[in-house]
Amino acid sequence: MSPAPSSEAPASAAPASDLRPIAVIVDREGLGDSLLKLPFLRAITRAFPGRPVWWISSHQTSMAHELAPFVRPLLAHVIENAALTRPPIDVIGRLRALPPFEMVFDSRTRGLTVLLARLFLEHRGFYCCLPGYLFSSRRPPGRFGRPRGIAARMLSLAEAAIGGPADWEGRLDISDAARGLAAARLPEGPSYVGLAPGSREARKNWPVDRWVALAGALFARGHVPVFLIGPQEQALIERIRAEAPGALMPEVEPVDPALGLVRLELAIAVGERLAAVVANDNGIGHLMATIGTPLVSLFGPTDVGRWAPFTRRGEIVRAQDFGGETMEDIPVDAALAGLDRLLGRTATTAG
Structure with missing residues (x-):
């Protein structure tokens, strides 16, 4: 794996080449937020090859942490905690300290902060996500209203700058060591279905007993459930072992440090071996979507x-379709039906 991009580059640092860089301004980004912007990042680096891309976050961004090893070929600089939100007089000074940019893409949606960037960053093109593409140099072809989804909205900015469709698909590169370890822990033969029971917010988590029941239903249908357990789900390990015996947890077992795996690398390698995944609205779900693993999302x-x-x-699968607003309103049968539809569609496509 390549080394991570710098997250501590000074705001006044000069670009590595004579080409004006491209700036992408974001607010606070967790793993899921950053993954939703990855198609956009691929699109602009392909459309404008050779131009350095600066990813500038007002707060923290996963581009400087979990995703750093995977986006290193795409980003020249990642700047965190740039403090480009408030107070306005200080923000103006910080914006003026940044170098001239060829283009600026601003993903934020507060009108004043976006306007300040438009006025006080030197650029030749400015693209932002405000309603009606207000303050943007131009709109995407044929589009007047912005999409609701984060990923589609960002891609629309790339299309505005490109003047046409964006080339956004791709993969996350991982080591042979990661794929070898995943193959050892999930050998060829069974049909594996991933279950991602966690998230950063308890309100987004489907109850544990539903995950256990889903695991049982998967066993009955000839699948092997594979729980995707991250640092925040450690408390679930013993319960899963007790109530879903036979379910696998490949990320729980120790990993030899000599393999040199970076964070998320084993999760990606495991995801590549799964027939499908069922996930809460969480970062692992977005990661599985990014690598192309069929995904059932519970909202x-x-x-x-x-x-x-x-x-x-x-x-x-939405709670609202079952008369409620909470994760508890989603029945096990609904998640299983979504999985059946997805696996059936995937099998038809493969055939």
């Missing part, structure tokens, strides 16, 4: 129109 209180994973092979 309760969060806005599916805005936060749905960006994938060609997905199913959405």
